[in-house]
Amino acid sequence: MATLAAYRDSCPLIKNILLLDSEGKRVAVKYYSDDWPTNAAKLAFEKSVFTKTQKTNARSESEITLLDNNIIVYKFVQDLLFFVTGGDDENELILDAVLQGFCDAVSLLLRSKVEKYEALENLDVILLCLDEIVDGGMVLETDANVIAGKVATNSIDSGAPLSEQTISQALALAREHLTRSLLS
Numbered sequence: 001m002a003t004l005a006a007y008r009d010s011c012p013l014i015k016n017i018l019l020l021d022s023e024g025k026r027v028a029v030k031y032y033s034d035d036w037p038t039n040a041a042k043l044a045f046e047k048s049v050f051t052k053t054q055k056t057n058a059r060s061e062s063e064i065t066l067l068d069n070n071i072i073v074y075k076f077v078q079d080l081l082f083f084v085t086g087g088d089d090e091n092e093l094i095l096d097a098v099l100q101g102f103c104d105a106v107s108l109l110l111r112s113k114v115e116k117y118e119a120l121e122n123l124d125v126i127l128l129c130l131d132e133i134v135d136g137g138m139v140l141e142t143d144a145n146v147i148a149g150k151v152a153t154n155s156i157d158s159g160a161p162l163s164e165q166t167i168s169q170a171l172a173l174a175r176e177h178l179t180r181s182l183l184s
Contacts, residue, residue, distance in 0.1 A: 012094045013137040015070060017102060017130055018083040021116045024050030027080065028123060030130045032137035035070075049074075049083055062096050073099045077107070078115045097142040098133060104144030105129050109151060125151055 015033035020026060024047060036042045049067060053074055056063055062075040066088065073095040074083045084099040103114075109125050110118045119126060128151045133141055141147050153172045 011138050012090050013086065014095070014098060014134045014139060015085040015087065015137065016083075017098070017134065018046060018049065018081075018085070019106075019119065019126065020046065020050055020081040020083070022079040022081070024054070024081075027116060027119050028126045028130065030127075030134070032134060049085075050081070053081070053083075062099055064092055064096075071095060075099060075103055077103060080114055080116060080119060082106075094139065098139055101142035101144050101147055102129065102133055105133075105147035105151070108144055108148040 013032070015035060016029065016031045018026075019028040026046065029042070029046070031042060036045050045068075049072060052065060052067055053063070053072075058074055058076050062073050064071065064073050066072070069088045070085050071088055071090055071092060072083055072085050073092060074081065076082070082099055082103050084095050084102070086095045106119070106126060106129060107114050109129065110122060129147055132147045132150050133139070141150075
């Protein structure tokens with residue numbers, strides 16, 4: 001049986017995913033590489049990424065840049081800045097697919113209110129989103145609807161009234177109740 005290391009050689013790897021505010025401060029970040037071993041190194045990298053990209057206009061389409069032998073694909077939505085970083089040998093289209101999946105999933109989960117306040121209020125959902133997209137640097141999913149569906153299923157508040165739940169949440173809750181009643 002092939003080891004995980006063998007798959008890592010043939011699979012595109014993500015070094016980090018950053019979600020920063022309009023001032024370059026962290027909202028949600030996830031590092032999958034040891035290229036930045038300390039928190040200070042991570043903050044310095046985030047600051048250099050923000051400084052390099054803040055004057056660009058990546059609102060309608062994603063942009064790409066090279067920084068310290070890393071390819072960074074990024075997009076700005078409202079007052080949030082989305083970044084996906086890969087090595088200089090990674091495929092930019094894969095990095096862009098990850099970025100687009102992340103942006104669109106966040107937009108779906110925040111009901112198109114993609115702004116810092118909403119992101120901070122729903123930080124748990126955004127972190128779950130990151131977990132559904134990438135695991136250990138390997139890309140798991142890029143389809144925003146699938147990502148949002150998995151996150152919505154995992155973040156169901158069973159105490160919420162049925163009228164405040166999405167259809168997928170209500171179906172998942174009904175499935176859970178049915179399973180419990182069958183197993184009892």
